[in-house]
């Protein structure tokens with residue numbers, strides 16, 4: 090019940106108390122005159138006249154008790170509860186209090202007005218009446234006691250969003266009375282679920298005091314990068330209105346579907362009762378994020394791929410960007426443009442997800458890699474824990490040590506973000522080595538420097554000489570160069 094309505098009802102009850110109080114005062118002041126008047130009217134039947142006067146008194150005191158109890162109930166369970174807890178007590182509690190307090194007061198007044206009547210006898214002789222009444226009120230009492238057990242359990246409160254049983258009625262709990270739960274659905278309809286039905290059904294409760302999550306689904310094409318999609322969607326959703334700032338939304342692939350990867354966004358709401366609007370806003374944000382990041386929603390498609398390349402990863406034509414990338418690698422500076430184009434042609438392009446391992450330390454390797462896009466960490470094993478010795482970005486290369494010396498890989502290479510690498514194999518390098526002795530020499534210096542940085546790691550034991558001259562001769566030996 091909204092606060093102004095409670096206040097209005099409390100004030101109305103106070104006025105009623107004053108009014109009934111005045112009526113009692115008038116009745117007491119003119120009590121003897123009233124009795125005499127009644128006796129005169131009833132022809133001297135003093136007993137009946139007294140009974141009528143006492144019934145008038147009982148009714149007036151009964152009314153006073155009723156309004157006093159009502160005022161107390163509004164004061165304690167409306168205003169007092171709201172003041173302490175921020176919301177009003179369920180009307181069921183208020184009703185139980187009112188019934189018990191009023192019955193107690195009424196019995197007191199009754200014994201005071203009719204001291205001669207034995208109430209105990211009255212109750213025992215009315216046992217049959219009680220049975221009839223009990224049968225007639227079976228459903229009502231069932232609801233009443235179910236309501237009490239629901240209140241004792243307190244699985245939900247006014248303001249929580251609940252979904253009731255197989256009928257799947259969802260809405261905000263507006264009131265819990267002695268008979269039923271009133272739910273306001275998101276179409277602004279009121280659904281009344283009787284307490285006895287609610288007690289039998291399973292009820293999903295989304296409490297307003299805790300953060301509740303929602304799932305939103307979307308999909309992309311298989312050509313769209315998961316890392317890029319996840320980043321773009323998470324950033325777009327996290328600052329949407331009513332999305333909780335306390336927990337970062339989770340974006341993840343839930344299925345590899347027919348038309349593309351299926352994703353879900355899990356986000357937490359500040360106010361769960363507004364989830365329809367927030368879901369819609371989140372979907373809207375996803376659309377805009379897709380637009381900005383150049384991502385595509387998947388729709389039912391059938392794509393026919395004609396694979397003309399002999400080997401996986403090697404393309405027919407060479408991307409200009411790859412030639413540009415290899416030209417910018419400083420160790421490849423001595424190469425002619427034809428040789429760089431040949432390397433570009435032989436290079437295979439691979440993409441790695443964030444935190445994916447590109448190279449495992451200790452494994453054999455017969456290729457080197459140039460970073461085309463992204464960033465990697467060079468990690469060595471330090472007492473069972475990975476230690477980063479270097480971070481390499483676009484244009485840097487790695488994997489040359491094992492390729493040129495034939496030794497096992499000296500370190501782990503782990504992608505820090507989505508990373509695209511160009512892999513160049515042994516045969517392509519042998520060809521350029523034969524015509525570029527300067528290249529072999531500069532590589533031997535770089536390998537020497539890198540090995541130096543690894544000397545205090547566990548891998549150092551398996552590595553050869555740290556001297557450029559030693560490395561140079563090892564490379565020549567391995568590649569059978571003169």
Ligand code: CMP
Pocket residue numbers: 448454467478479486487488489490491492497498499500501502538539540542543
């Ligand atoms: P390789 O031994 O084939 O595999 C691991 C690679 O990590 C290695 O070749 C180098 O390319 C690279 N690497 C090792 N140590 C360093 C370092 N100190 N700085 C940069 N890169 C390194």
